[in-house]
Amino acid sequence: MLHLLQNFLSFTQTPHSGYHWDGGERRFFEGWYYRVTLPRENQTFAFMYSIEDPVGRKPHSGGAAQILGPNDEYLWRTFPDVNKFWAKSDVLALGHWGKTNIESQPLYLLPVEFESYIKEGYQATATLNQGTIHNPSNGDYCQWQYEIQPVYYWGNRGSIQQSTAGWISFLQIFEPGWQILMAHGLASGWIDWNGKRYEFTNAPAYSEKNWGGAFPQKWFWLNCNSFDSEADLALTAGGGRRGVLWWMESVAMIGLHYQGKFYEFVPWNSEVSWNIEPWGKWEMHARNSQYEVTLIGTTDLPGTPLRAPTENGLIFACRDTMQGKLTLELRELNAVESKTILKATSDLCGLETGGGPWDSSWLND
Template identity: 25%
Template sequence: MQKFLIVFFVLFSFAQSSSAQDKFNSQIWNRKNHERGTGQVDKEPWYEWWYYKIILPKSDDAFYFVYGIVNPWDIERGSEASRATVEAGDFKNKFIINKVYTPAEYYSAYNKTHVEIGSHLATDKNIKGRMVNARGQKIAWDFTIEKLWRWNAMGWMMPTGITNISWYPAQADARCTGWISSNGRRKLFSKVPCYQDRNWGTSLPKWWTWIVSNKFENSPQTALAIGGGQPITFGNIHRLASVTVGFKYKGKVYDWRPNNLDQIKMNISFGKWEVVAKSLLYKIEVSAYAPREEFMDLEFMGPDGVVFHDYEALRGDLTVKFYKMSPRGWQLVEELNSQHAGIEYGSRDTYEMQSLFNSYRTLY
């Protein structure tokens, strides 16, 4: 009986933990009022979005899709920033299509990943939609998602609201099956590398950066997720900057977080990103690069109406060196390479792409 109770407690605790993590991939806005049944509505500035990316290694195609909401309480659109949006981008052909809806045309569930904006659907298992812009460019998509790894990037800070932005790689490693049609080119695919994450908060950070890959040469079960920036902390502190690093390697996950007192340094010389993260036992060195022509400017509207420019590439080159501490110092475990890395740097400031690639920034 005692063994049964122990097993039951362990399974129950795991189920509770998994359920709590899954909450981060469903709607966050107004959740406390919803769970308490108060009937009240949060009306502070707010945004959240669901981001998906997919690469087709055989053809070097890369696409992204975003389903988002800004100020969901502002049904009448009293602010121009208030909106629901669906956005899709084709990195190979360098075009982006964005469609704006009213907040009234947005729905998201609290108990599961389920987002509807107009006729577009996004869940953790399937996304689909269809758009055309004024220039006649068209894109449509319908594919399923098989989750392989989710990662709590912020650790114990995730549910606290200490920062004005949260980041959650809900499917840091995943495989997708289905089709995408872009300007008449229909691509069918099965179990190709894909990715999905979340952002939400009350305002956008001063800057944001991101490096991800789940397609490494000769290492099919490896995945890397790096993200962070310079948020506002505790409501009015603007000087703290941070990035977190998650690395799935041979069935085990390794984390480096500043809130766990791990040492992390990051430099950006467009378009080269370099990260070194160390804990007591493990170290990772990351170098990511993409030429100027691989980047596109993804624009995100903040709750205050300021446009956040997110310079992103999805076909970057990535080198990862993974070390373990030994009595003789750091010993290299393995060097890994990817030609399908997602790389980005975002900021409220507007930069010309050429000037970005001629600059060097020691960010953190």
């Protein structure tokens, strides 16, 4: 039975689902992002977990949990003891214990055990996200527990799943690495945000991760799986300047899951262009031999500064909103003319710019 389960996981989970640290001394970070969108409330919760220099005794050693909550409100908590962090190298499973009276090494707990014994901390897998953190200076807190039913990972349904950055991402050439773990899923459970309890069933959910020993200089990101009148649609797009051996390159990609099919626009199969303002407007276009896609994301909101692992530790390095507006158009190409397959809109799109400098628009065409 265990053998069958391992075979199933190896087929369905994405590459890079496991923890990447090799136990070495070099500068290293790994970060995970879980999100659940509540269309009825017009709100989104994003949970960001990170660990830096897990070998310990380094200037930036430690972990953290950040939450971008209703109306882009922000809550975070550090977990400085790297020995209270755990993660699996072969599957998506991780956690960090803060306040607890358990003396044993940290490990996955049944949800009811976690709730009883872990007074501050989190644990997350491919099918669960659970935790509790609070700000002792003002009393703000969040407690959450929800189960996840994956719908799309990263690739065609029923096929072996793909690396977001292609096969070469298995080599330590591109850093940091980036992997969408679950492009779309259905979450059921609850979140308690400062005394307001949100209960939900089959809410759109998403997860991704990044890792490595180097850090991007500048980046942007668009993500949405809660569209008007399109329940079976998920978008993730982004780009950045990253290290490749001894030089820097600018790359971007767009990935769509729609009605069971994966539409992938990446540098090795498509032309991808973008025009990203420092804040307020994100435009992307991509074209390959069969399809083309256009994205326009906008926001009038100021966004919320978020911390990100950098060469100088976990510091404010990006700005996000989970209430961006998005228009998306996907077209099929043929010898005569293009045919529109899909037009979709949303008011619950995640938008981000990070790093810098952002003195002017970033145009790549």
